Amino acid sequence: MDRDRPRSTGSPRFFLHFGQLGAYFFAMEKTLPTLIGLSRDELAAEMIAIGEKPFRAKQLWHWIYNRGVTDFSQMTTIAKPMQEKLAERYVLSRPTVVTEQTSTDGTRKWLLGFDDKNQAETVYIPEEDRGTLCISSQVGCTLTCQFCHTGTQLLVRNLGAAEIVGQFMTARDSYGEWPTPDDTKRLISNVVMMGMGEPLFNYDNVAKALKIIMDGEGISLSKRRITLSTAGVVPMISRCGEELGVNLAVSLHATTDEVRSRIMPINNKYPLAELMRALRDYPVNNSRRITFEYVMLKDVNDSDADARNLIKLVKGIPAKFNLIPFNKWPGSDFEQTPMPQIKRFSDILFEAGYSAPIRQTRGADILAACGQLKSESERLRRLKESQAAE
Numbered sequence: 001m002d003r004d005r006p007r008s009t010g011s012p013r014f015f016l017h018f019g020q021l022g023a024y025f026f027a028m029e030k031t032l033p034t035l036i037g038l039s040r041d042e043l044a045a046e047m048i049a050i051g052e053k054p055f056r057a058k059q060l061w062h063w064i065y066n067r068g069v070t071d072f073s074q075m076t077t078i079a080k081p082m083q084e085k086l087a088e089r090y091v092l093s094r095p096t097v098v099t100e101q102t103s104t105d106g107t108r109k110w111l112l113g114f115d116d117k118n119q120a121e122t123v124y125i126p127e128e129d130r131g132t133l134c135i136s137s138q139v140g141c142t143l144t145c146q147f148c149h150t151g152t153q154l155l156v157r158n159l160g161a162a163e164i165v166g167q168f169m170t171a172r173d174s175y176g177e178w179p180t181p182d183d184t185k186r187l188i189s190n191v192v193m194m195g196m197g198e199p200l201f202n203y204d205n206v207a208k209a210l211k212i213i214m215d216g217e218g219i220s221l222s223k224r225r226i227t228l229s230t231a232g233v234v235p236m237i238s239r240c241g242e243e244l245g246v247n248l249a250v251s252l253h254a255t256t257d258e259v260r261s262r263i264m265p266i267n268n269k270y271p272l273a274e275l276m277r278a279l280r281d282y283p284v285n286n287s288r289r290i291t292f293e294y295v296m297l298k299d300v301n302d303s304d305a306d307a308r309n310l311i312k313l314v315k316g317i318p319a320k321f322n323l324i325p326f327n328k329w330p331g332s333d334f335e336q337t338p339m340p341q342i343k344r345f346s347d348i349l350f351e352a353g354y355s356a357p358i359r360q361t362r363g364a365d366i367l368a369a370c371g372q373l374k375s376e377s378e379r380l381r382r383l384k385e386s387q388a389a390e
């Protein structure tokens with residue numbers, strides 16, 4: 001008999017078998033709730049519920065989000081009996097790292113697994129002056145943007161606040177970036193909610209997670225270093241501005257309702273005029289602008305006339321552009337605009353006074369570029385499964 005293999009049946013004599021006991025505790029541990037992802041108030045309420053003083057929440061917050069500990073026994077300002085009490089009731093676990101890949105350009109991508117075995121991807125993009133973590137908000141996506149590979153998958157579910165913050169914490173674990181370093185010395189210095197999913201369709205969990213990430217006594221990332229990208233969920237935009245005050249990026253990708261509705265079905269619900277109205281009211285000051293992302297699709301949205309339309313469209317909004325060369329994927333109906341035309345498009349915007357850099361494709365060798373997330377890993381998994389079945 002395999003000594004460590006848990007048995008599903010057996011006499012009571014075998015119940016105390018080491019392997020079984022280990023599996024039993026393992027299963028028990030899995031079912032304990034995590035303290036990650038709770039708001040400060042919820043954490044204090046949790047302490048009260050177990051007969052502890054609410055100030056314990058402040059101590060825990062420091063250990064969890066500033067020091068990054070994963071075990072209650074590492075919390076040296078908390079007495080042993082309380083450490084044990086916490087360990088009996090809670091965990092501080094992160095999502096499971098299913099795969100971690102690092103590109104030749106330094107981009108790193110994690111495929112993360114959650115308790116119910118669903119998966120999502122997180123990408124780290126190092127640049128000269130910053131390091132940006134691209135976080136997912138949903139498993140899959142409901143938007144079905146025609147150019148996006150993630151959009152060909154059905155939504156499985158929203159990610160919870162713990163799973164969203166957990167992506168950040170896993171990335172920090174990977175680089176050993178605990179305790180929270182000085183603001184000027186961070187590897188992971190910026191966050192973009194630009195991974196899989198539509199963050200404004202999962203607003204409550206995203207907001208809760210971002211508030212934890214911004215909290216000055218923990219991870220302490222300034223709202224100026226966080227950007228939320230939306231396809232344009234108009235009714236949620238003002239709340240996002242008022243409650244979170246993070247930078248906003250909008251996936252615009254077209255200058256007429258006709259084209260935008262064709263490539264982004266959400267435009268049928270929230271057409272351009274409504275979207276622009278909501279953006280005009282977004283709280284930005286002189287130093288901050290709304291970023292308009294614009295994926296360059298050959299002969300669809302990339303003419304000089306489109307560039308000029310774009311300028312008219314954003315009039316009155318403090319705007320900058322981010323031109324994204326289309327990343328092709330198997331089965332996609334679009335082609336990337338040739339680089340000389342992307343440059344021309346950028347120049348027209350620049351001459352009108354707008355910053356319009358062309359987004360450099362990063363991590364293409366590990367399928368970490370915009371619009372490639374998860375889908376490839378899912379495809380590869382299916383391929384492996386079908387090979388295994390043969």
Ligand code: SAH
Nearest residue numbers: 148194197198229230231251326327370371
């Ligand atoms: N749902 C949000 C967050 C996703 S962000 C949003 O739409 O903004 C991901 C960015 O990559 C979006 O701007 C998206 O439009 C863009 N994108 C999607 N597929 C792409 C592709 N194949 N090539 C280049 N950019 C793509």
